Amino acid sequence: MLTLYSTQASGNSYKVRLMLAQLGRPFRLVEVDIFAGENRTPDFRARNPEGRVPLLEVDGRFLAESNAILFYLAEGTRFLPADAFDRAEVLRWMFFEQHSHEPGIAAARFWLRQVRGGRDLRTHDVDRWMEEGYAALRVMERHLGDRRFFVGATLTIADMALYAHTHVAEEGDFSLQGFPAVRAWLERVAAEPDHVDMEWRPSVAAA
Ligand SMILES: N[C@@H](CCC(=O)N[C@@H](CS)C(=O)NCC(=O)O)C(=O)O
Incomplete structure:
Protein backbone atom coordinates (compact mmCIF):
# COMPACT_ATOMS: atom_id res chain seq x y z
CA MET A 1 0.00 0.00 0.00
CA GLU A 75 0.70 7.45 -15.46
CA GLY A 76 -1.81 5.35 -17.40
CA THR A 77 -4.85 7.16 -15.99
CA ARG A 78 -7.31 9.65 -17.48
CA PHE A 79 -5.57 12.45 -15.57
CA LEU A 80 -2.52 12.42 -17.91
CA PRO A 81 -3.16 12.62 -21.67
CA ALA A 82 -1.58 10.05 -24.00
CA ASP A 83 -0.71 12.61 -26.71
CA ALA A 84 2.92 13.76 -26.40
CA PHE A 85 2.16 17.45 -26.89
CA ASP A 86 -0.67 17.39 -24.36
CA ARG A 87 1.55 15.59 -21.84
CA ALA A 88 4.15 18.31 -22.29
CA GLU A 89 1.42 20.92 -21.77
CA VAL A 90 0.55 19.25 -18.47
CA LEU A 91 4.20 19.50 -17.42
CA ARG A 92 4.32 23.10 -18.63
CA TRP A 93 1.50 24.09 -16.25
CA MET A 94 3.00 22.12 -13.39
CA PHE A 95 6.36 23.89 -13.91
CA PHE A 96 4.48 27.20 -14.08
CA GLU A 97 2.81 26.31 -10.81
CA GLN A 98 6.13 25.70 -9.08
CA HIS A 99 8.06 28.58 -10.61
CA SER A 100 5.53 31.38 -11.04
CA HIS A 101 2.48 30.59 -8.90
CA GLU A 102 3.38 28.74 -5.72
CA PRO A 103 6.27 31.03 -4.62
CA GLY A 104 3.88 34.02 -4.30
CA ILE A 105 0.46 32.55 -3.61
CA ALA A 106 1.43 29.71 -1.29
CA ALA A 107 4.13 31.68 0.51
CA ALA A 108 1.65 34.48 1.30
CA ARG A 109 -0.86 31.99 2.76
CA PHE A 110 1.85 30.20 4.74
CA TRP A 111 3.37 33.29 6.33
CA LEU A 112 0.27 35.50 6.62
CA ARG A 113 -2.16 32.83 7.77
CA GLN A 114 -0.35 29.80 9.13
CA VAL A 115 2.77 31.02 10.94
CA ARG A 116 2.08 32.86 14.18
CA GLY A 117 3.63 36.33 13.84
CA GLY A 118 4.50 35.58 10.20
CA ARG A 119 3.09 38.87 8.91
CA ASP A 120 5.60 40.83 11.03
CA LEU A 121 8.46 38.45 10.32
CA ARG A 122 8.05 38.66 6.52
CA THR A 123 6.58 42.14 6.08
CA HIS A 124 9.18 43.03 3.42
CA ASP A 125 8.16 40.09 1.23
CA VAL A 126 4.45 40.86 1.02
CA ASP A 127 4.64 43.27 -1.95
CA ARG A 128 6.70 40.77 -3.96
CA TRP A 129 4.31 37.91 -3.16
CA MET A 130 1.37 40.07 -4.25
CA GLU A 131 3.06 41.15 -7.48
CA GLU A 132 4.11 37.62 -8.42
CA GLY A 133 0.86 36.02 -7.29
CA TYR A 134 -1.37 38.43 -9.21
CA ALA A 135 0.84 38.05 -12.30
CA ALA A 136 0.28 34.27 -12.13
CA LEU A 137 -3.47 34.73 -11.66
CA ARG A 138 -3.58 36.99 -14.74
CA VAL A 139 -1.84 34.29 -16.81
CA MET A 140 -4.37 31.72 -15.58
CA GLU A 141 -7.29 34.06 -16.28
CA ARG A 142 -6.15 34.61 -19.89
CA HIS A 143 -5.62 30.89 -20.47
CA LEU A 144 -8.94 29.85 -18.95
CA GLY A 145 -10.96 32.51 -20.80
CA ASP A 146 -12.11 30.03 -23.44
CA ARG A 147 -11.23 26.71 -21.80
CA ARG A 148 -12.85 24.47 -19.23
CA PHE A 149 -9.58 22.96 -17.93
CA PHE A 150 -5.87 23.74 -18.33
CA VAL A 151 -5.11 21.01 -20.88
CA GLY A 152 -7.73 19.43 -23.11
CA ALA A 153 -11.39 19.17 -22.18
CA THR A 154 -11.16 17.23 -18.94
CA LEU A 155 -9.50 17.36 -15.53
CA THR A 156 -5.77 16.57 -15.47
CA ILE A 157 -3.03 16.73 -12.86
CA ALA A 158 -2.22 20.24 -14.16
CA ASP A 159 -5.60 21.36 -12.78
CA MET A 160 -5.02 19.58 -9.48
CA ALA A 161 -1.56 21.15 -9.11
CA LEU A 162 -2.94 24.65 -9.70
CA TYR A 163 -6.19 24.17 -7.79
CA ALA A 164 -4.51 23.33 -4.49
CA HIS A 165 -3.16 26.79 -3.69
CA THR A 166 -5.51 28.85 -5.87
CA HIS A 167 -8.69 27.79 -4.08
CA VAL A 168 -7.26 29.07 -0.79
CA ALA A 169 -5.48 32.11 -2.27
CA GLU A 170 -7.77 34.44 -0.32
CA GLU A 171 -6.21 33.08 2.89
CA GLY A 172 -3.02 34.76 1.67
CA ASP A 173 -4.79 38.12 1.14
CA PHE A 174 -5.38 37.64 -2.60
CA SER A 175 -8.76 38.64 -4.01
CA LEU A 176 -10.18 36.54 -6.84
CA GLN A 177 -12.86 39.12 -7.59
CA GLY A 178 -11.20 40.28 -10.81
CA PHE A 179 -10.68 36.71 -12.07
CA PRO A 180 -14.06 35.33 -13.21
CA ALA A 181 -12.59 32.61 -15.43
CA VAL A 182 -10.39 31.39 -12.57
CA ARG A 183 -13.39 31.34 -10.22
CA ALA A 184 -15.51 29.40 -12.73
CA TRP A 185 -12.67 26.90 -13.18
CA LEU A 186 -12.33 26.48 -9.38
CA GLU A 187 -16.04 25.63 -9.27
CA ARG A 188 -15.67 23.14 -12.13
CA VAL A 189 -12.79 21.36 -10.40
CA ALA A 190 -14.69 21.23 -7.11
CA ALA A 191 -17.75 19.81 -8.91
CA GLU A 192 -15.80 16.85 -10.33
CA PRO A 193 -16.88 13.41 -9.10
CA ASP A 194 -14.73 12.17 -6.21
CA HIS A 195 -13.44 15.67 -5.43
CA VAL A 196 -12.37 16.07 -1.79
CA ASP A 197 -11.62 19.20 0.17
CA MET A 198 -8.51 20.04 2.13
CA GLU A 199 -9.92 18.63 5.38
CA TRP A 200 -10.52 15.19 3.92
CA ARG A 201 -8.53 12.19 5.17
CA PRO A 202 -8.73 8.59 4.00
CA SER A 203 -10.43 6.09 6.26
CA VAL A 204 -7.25 3.92 6.60
CA ALA A 205 -5.54 5.02 9.81
CA ALA A 206 -1.75 5.40 10.02
CA ALA A 207 -0.09 2.73 12.16
N1 LIG B 1 8.36 21.94 -4.26
C1 LIG B 1 7.91 21.16 -3.15
C2 LIG B 1 7.64 22.10 -1.99
C3 LIG B 1 7.32 21.34 -0.72
C4 LIG B 1 7.11 22.28 0.44
O1 LIG B 1 7.53 23.45 0.44
N2 LIG B 1 6.47 21.73 1.47
C5 LIG B 1 6.20 22.52 2.63
C6 LIG B 1 4.73 22.35 3.04
S1 LIG B 1 3.64 22.93 1.76
C7 LIG B 1 7.07 22.06 3.77
O2 LIG B 1 7.39 20.89 3.89
N3 LIG B 1 7.45 23.01 4.62
C8 LIG B 1 8.20 22.75 5.79
C9 LIG B 1 9.64 23.15 5.71
O3 LIG B 1 10.10 23.53 4.63
O4 LIG B 1 10.29 23.08 6.76
C10 LIG B 1 6.64 20.39 -3.52
O5 LIG B 1 5.91 20.84 -4.42
O6 LIG B 1 6.39 19.32 -2.94
Missing part, protein backbone atom coordinates in the same frame (compact mmCIF):
# COMPACT_ATOMS: atom_id res chain seq x y z
CA LEU A 2 1.10 3.56 -0.68
CA THR A 3 2.06 5.71 2.30
CA LEU A 4 1.73 9.48 2.08
CA TYR A 5 3.61 11.71 4.50
CA SER A 6 1.52 14.83 4.49
CA THR A 7 0.57 17.93 6.47
CA GLN A 8 -3.17 18.53 6.46
CA ALA A 9 -2.97 22.31 5.95
CA SER A 10 -0.27 22.09 3.26
CA GLY A 11 -1.42 22.86 -0.27
CA ASN A 12 1.34 20.71 -1.76
CA SER A 13 0.23 17.76 0.38
CA TYR A 14 -3.41 18.40 -0.52
CA LYS A 15 -2.61 18.01 -4.24
CA VAL A 16 -1.62 14.40 -3.60
CA ARG A 17 -4.56 13.61 -1.29
CA LEU A 18 -6.87 15.03 -3.97
CA MET A 19 -5.28 12.91 -6.70
CA LEU A 20 -5.44 9.72 -4.62
CA ALA A 21 -9.10 10.41 -3.84
CA GLN A 22 -9.81 11.01 -7.54
CA LEU A 23 -8.16 7.69 -8.34
CA GLY A 24 -9.94 5.90 -5.52
CA ARG A 25 -6.58 4.43 -4.48
CA PRO A 26 -6.30 3.36 -0.86
CA PHE A 27 -3.32 4.81 1.00
CA ARG A 28 -1.96 5.19 4.50
CA LEU A 29 -1.74 8.80 5.63
CA VAL A 30 1.02 9.84 8.03
CA GLU A 31 0.49 13.33 9.42
CA VAL A 32 3.75 15.29 9.72
CA ASP A 33 3.54 18.37 11.93
CA ILE A 34 5.83 20.79 10.11
CA PHE A 35 5.06 23.48 12.69
CA ALA A 36 6.61 21.20 15.34
CA GLY A 37 9.61 20.37 13.12
CA GLU A 38 8.65 16.73 12.53
CA ASN A 39 9.87 17.10 8.94
CA ARG A 40 13.38 18.06 10.05
CA THR A 41 14.21 15.04 12.20
CA PRO A 42 17.04 12.67 11.16
CA ASP A 43 14.45 9.94 10.52
CA PHE A 44 12.42 12.08 8.17
CA ARG A 45 15.52 13.46 6.42
CA ALA A 46 16.68 9.91 5.81
CA ARG A 47 13.53 9.53 3.71
CA ASN A 48 13.63 12.99 2.16
CA PRO A 49 16.91 14.89 2.54
CA GLU A 50 15.08 18.15 1.80
CA GLY A 51 12.89 17.63 4.84
CA ARG A 52 9.61 18.62 3.20
CA VAL A 53 6.15 17.24 2.65
CA PRO A 54 4.54 15.72 0.70
CA LEU A 55 6.50 12.51 0.44
CA LEU A 56 5.16 9.29 -1.08
CA GLU A 57 6.45 5.87 -0.06
CA VAL A 58 6.08 3.20 -2.72
CA ASP A 59 7.37 -0.28 -1.87
CA GLY A 60 10.17 1.08 0.32
CA ARG A 61 11.16 3.85 -2.10
CA PHE A 62 10.48 7.53 -1.42
CA LEU A 63 9.31 10.12 -3.91
CA ALA A 64 9.33 13.83 -3.01
CA GLU A 65 7.99 16.90 -4.87
CA SER A 66 4.23 17.16 -5.13
CA ASN A 67 4.10 17.49 -8.90
CA ALA A 68 6.49 14.57 -9.44
CA ILE A 69 4.20 12.51 -7.22
CA LEU A 70 1.15 13.59 -9.23
CA PHE A 71 2.96 12.63 -12.44
CA TYR A 72 3.89 9.21 -11.05
CA LEU A 73 0.33 8.51 -9.88
CA ALA A 74 -1.21 9.77 -13.13
Whole structure:
Protein backbone atom coordinates (compact mmCIF):
# COMPACT_ATOMS: atom_id res chain seq x y z
CA MET A 1 0.00 0.00 0.00
CA LEU A 2 1.10 3.56 -0.68
CA THR A 3 2.06 5.71 2.30
CA LEU A 4 1.73 9.48 2.08
CA TYR A 5 3.61 11.71 4.50
CA SER A 6 1.52 14.83 4.49
CA THR A 7 0.57 17.93 6.47
CA GLN A 8 -3.17 18.53 6.46
CA ALA A 9 -2.97 22.31 5.95
CA SER A 10 -0.27 22.09 3.26
CA GLY A 11 -1.42 22.86 -0.27
CA ASN A 12 1.34 20.71 -1.76
CA SER A 13 0.23 17.76 0.38
CA TYR A 14 -3.41 18.40 -0.52
CA LYS A 15 -2.61 18.01 -4.24
CA VAL A 16 -1.62 14.40 -3.60
CA ARG A 17 -4.56 13.61 -1.29
CA LEU A 18 -6.87 15.03 -3.97
CA MET A 19 -5.28 12.91 -6.70
CA LEU A 20 -5.44 9.72 -4.62
CA ALA A 21 -9.10 10.41 -3.84
CA GLN A 22 -9.81 11.01 -7.54
CA LEU A 23 -8.16 7.69 -8.34
CA GLY A 24 -9.94 5.90 -5.52
CA ARG A 25 -6.58 4.43 -4.48
CA PRO A 26 -6.30 3.36 -0.86
CA PHE A 27 -3.32 4.81 1.00
CA ARG A 28 -1.96 5.19 4.50
CA LEU A 29 -1.74 8.80 5.63
CA VAL A 30 1.02 9.84 8.03
CA GLU A 31 0.49 13.33 9.42
CA VAL A 32 3.75 15.29 9.72
CA ASP A 33 3.54 18.37 11.93
CA ILE A 34 5.83 20.79 10.11
CA PHE A 35 5.06 23.48 12.69
CA ALA A 36 6.61 21.20 15.34
CA GLY A 37 9.61 20.37 13.12
CA GLU A 38 8.65 16.73 12.53
CA ASN A 39 9.87 17.10 8.94
CA ARG A 40 13.38 18.06 10.05
CA THR A 41 14.21 15.04 12.20
CA PRO A 42 17.04 12.67 11.16
CA ASP A 43 14.45 9.94 10.52
CA PHE A 44 12.42 12.08 8.17
CA ARG A 45 15.52 13.46 6.42
CA ALA A 46 16.68 9.91 5.81
CA ARG A 47 13.53 9.53 3.71
CA ASN A 48 13.63 12.99 2.16
CA PRO A 49 16.91 14.89 2.54
CA GLU A 50 15.08 18.15 1.80
CA GLY A 51 12.89 17.63 4.84
CA ARG A 52 9.61 18.62 3.20
CA VAL A 53 6.15 17.24 2.65
CA PRO A 54 4.54 15.72 0.70
CA LEU A 55 6.50 12.51 0.44
CA LEU A 56 5.16 9.29 -1.08
CA GLU A 57 6.45 5.87 -0.06
CA VAL A 58 6.08 3.20 -2.72
CA ASP A 59 7.37 -0.28 -1.87
CA GLY A 60 10.17 1.08 0.32
CA ARG A 61 11.16 3.85 -2.10
CA PHE A 62 10.48 7.53 -1.42
CA LEU A 63 9.31 10.12 -3.91
CA ALA A 64 9.33 13.83 -3.01
CA GLU A 65 7.99 16.90 -4.87
CA SER A 66 4.23 17.16 -5.13
CA ASN A 67 4.10 17.49 -8.90
CA ALA A 68 6.49 14.57 -9.44
CA ILE A 69 4.20 12.51 -7.22
CA LEU A 70 1.15 13.59 -9.23
CA PHE A 71 2.96 12.63 -12.44
CA TYR A 72 3.89 9.21 -11.05
CA LEU A 73 0.33 8.51 -9.88
CA ALA A 74 -1.21 9.77 -13.13
CA GLU A 75 0.70 7.45 -15.46
CA GLY A 76 -1.81 5.35 -17.40
CA THR A 77 -4.85 7.16 -15.99
CA ARG A 78 -7.31 9.65 -17.48
CA PHE A 79 -5.57 12.45 -15.57
CA LEU A 80 -2.52 12.42 -17.91
CA PRO A 81 -3.16 12.62 -21.67
CA ALA A 82 -1.58 10.05 -24.00
CA ASP A 83 -0.71 12.61 -26.71
CA ALA A 84 2.92 13.76 -26.40
CA PHE A 85 2.16 17.45 -26.89
CA ASP A 86 -0.67 17.39 -24.36
CA ARG A 87 1.55 15.59 -21.84
CA ALA A 88 4.15 18.31 -22.29
CA GLU A 89 1.42 20.92 -21.77
CA VAL A 90 0.55 19.25 -18.47
CA LEU A 91 4.20 19.50 -17.42
CA ARG A 92 4.32 23.10 -18.63
CA TRP A 93 1.50 24.09 -16.25
CA MET A 94 3.00 22.12 -13.39
CA PHE A 95 6.36 23.89 -13.91
CA PHE A 96 4.48 27.20 -14.08
CA GLU A 97 2.81 26.31 -10.81
CA GLN A 98 6.13 25.70 -9.08
CA HIS A 99 8.06 28.58 -10.61
CA SER A 100 5.53 31.38 -11.04
CA HIS A 101 2.48 30.59 -8.90
CA GLU A 102 3.38 28.74 -5.72
CA PRO A 103 6.27 31.03 -4.62
CA GLY A 104 3.88 34.02 -4.30
CA ILE A 105 0.46 32.55 -3.61
CA ALA A 106 1.43 29.71 -1.29
CA ALA A 107 4.13 31.68 0.51
CA ALA A 108 1.65 34.48 1.30
CA ARG A 109 -0.86 31.99 2.76
CA PHE A 110 1.85 30.20 4.74
CA TRP A 111 3.37 33.29 6.33
CA LEU A 112 0.27 35.50 6.62
CA ARG A 113 -2.16 32.83 7.77
CA GLN A 114 -0.35 29.80 9.13
CA VAL A 115 2.77 31.02 10.94
CA ARG A 116 2.08 32.86 14.18
CA GLY A 117 3.63 36.33 13.84
CA GLY A 118 4.50 35.58 10.20
CA ARG A 119 3.09 38.87 8.91
CA ASP A 120 5.60 40.83 11.03
CA LEU A 121 8.46 38.45 10.32
CA ARG A 122 8.05 38.66 6.52
CA THR A 123 6.58 42.14 6.08
CA HIS A 124 9.18 43.03 3.42
CA ASP A 125 8.16 40.09 1.23
CA VAL A 126 4.45 40.86 1.02
CA ASP A 127 4.64 43.27 -1.95
CA ARG A 128 6.70 40.77 -3.96
CA TRP A 129 4.31 37.91 -3.16
CA MET A 130 1.37 40.07 -4.25
CA GLU A 131 3.06 41.15 -7.48
CA GLU A 132 4.11 37.62 -8.42
CA GLY A 133 0.86 36.02 -7.29
CA TYR A 134 -1.37 38.43 -9.21
CA ALA A 135 0.84 38.05 -12.30
CA ALA A 136 0.28 34.27 -12.13
CA LEU A 137 -3.47 34.73 -11.66
CA ARG A 138 -3.58 36.99 -14.74
CA VAL A 139 -1.84 34.29 -16.81
CA MET A 140 -4.37 31.72 -15.58
CA GLU A 141 -7.29 34.06 -16.28
CA ARG A 142 -6.15 34.61 -19.89
CA HIS A 143 -5.62 30.89 -20.47
CA LEU A 144 -8.94 29.85 -18.95
CA GLY A 145 -10.96 32.51 -20.80
CA ASP A 146 -12.11 30.03 -23.44
CA ARG A 147 -11.23 26.71 -21.80
CA ARG A 148 -12.85 24.47 -19.23
CA PHE A 149 -9.58 22.96 -17.93
CA PHE A 150 -5.87 23.74 -18.33
CA VAL A 151 -5.11 21.01 -20.88
CA GLY A 152 -7.73 19.43 -23.11
CA ALA A 153 -11.39 19.17 -22.18
CA THR A 154 -11.16 17.23 -18.94
CA LEU A 155 -9.50 17.36 -15.53
CA THR A 156 -5.77 16.57 -15.47
CA ILE A 157 -3.03 16.73 -12.86
CA ALA A 158 -2.22 20.24 -14.16
CA ASP A 159 -5.60 21.36 -12.78
CA MET A 160 -5.02 19.58 -9.48
CA ALA A 161 -1.56 21.15 -9.11
CA LEU A 162 -2.94 24.65 -9.70
CA TYR A 163 -6.19 24.17 -7.79
CA ALA A 164 -4.51 23.33 -4.49
CA HIS A 165 -3.16 26.79 -3.69
CA THR A 166 -5.51 28.85 -5.87
CA HIS A 167 -8.69 27.79 -4.08
CA VAL A 168 -7.26 29.07 -0.79
CA ALA A 169 -5.48 32.11 -2.27
CA GLU A 170 -7.77 34.44 -0.32
CA GLU A 171 -6.21 33.08 2.89
CA GLY A 172 -3.02 34.76 1.67
CA ASP A 173 -4.79 38.12 1.14
CA PHE A 174 -5.38 37.64 -2.60
CA SER A 175 -8.76 38.64 -4.01
CA LEU A 176 -10.18 36.54 -6.84
CA GLN A 177 -12.86 39.12 -7.59
CA GLY A 178 -11.20 40.28 -10.81
CA PHE A 179 -10.68 36.71 -12.07
CA PRO A 180 -14.06 35.33 -13.21
CA ALA A 181 -12.59 32.61 -15.43
CA VAL A 182 -10.39 31.39 -12.57
CA ARG A 183 -13.39 31.34 -10.22
CA ALA A 184 -15.51 29.40 -12.73
CA TRP A 185 -12.67 26.90 -13.18
CA LEU A 186 -12.33 26.48 -9.38
CA GLU A 187 -16.04 25.63 -9.27
CA ARG A 188 -15.67 23.14 -12.13
CA VAL A 189 -12.79 21.36 -10.40
CA ALA A 190 -14.69 21.23 -7.11
CA ALA A 191 -17.75 19.81 -8.91
CA GLU A 192 -15.80 16.85 -10.33
CA PRO A 193 -16.88 13.41 -9.10
CA ASP A 194 -14.73 12.17 -6.21
CA HIS A 195 -13.44 15.67 -5.43
CA VAL A 196 -12.37 16.07 -1.79
CA ASP A 197 -11.62 19.20 0.17
CA MET A 198 -8.51 20.04 2.13
CA GLU A 199 -9.92 18.63 5.38
CA TRP A 200 -10.52 15.19 3.92
CA ARG A 201 -8.53 12.19 5.17
CA PRO A 202 -8.73 8.59 4.00
CA SER A 203 -10.43 6.09 6.26
CA VAL A 204 -7.25 3.92 6.60
CA ALA A 205 -5.54 5.02 9.81
CA ALA A 206 -1.75 5.40 10.02
CA ALA A 207 -0.09 2.73 12.16
N1 LIG B 1 8.36 21.94 -4.26
C1 LIG B 1 7.91 21.16 -3.15
C2 LIG B 1 7.64 22.10 -1.99
C3 LIG B 1 7.32 21.34 -0.72
C4 LIG B 1 7.11 22.28 0.44
O1 LIG B 1 7.53 23.45 0.44
N2 LIG B 1 6.47 21.73 1.47
C5 LIG B 1 6.20 22.52 2.63
C6 LIG B 1 4.73 22.35 3.04
S1 LIG B 1 3.64 22.93 1.76
C7 LIG B 1 7.07 22.06 3.77
O2 LIG B 1 7.39 20.89 3.89
N3 LIG B 1 7.45 23.01 4.62
C8 LIG B 1 8.20 22.75 5.79
C9 LIG B 1 9.64 23.15 5.71
O3 LIG B 1 10.10 23.53 4.63
O4 LIG B 1 10.29 23.08 6.76
C10 LIG B 1 6.64 20.39 -3.52
O5 LIG B 1 5.91 20.84 -4.42
O6 LIG B 1 6.39 19.32 -2.94
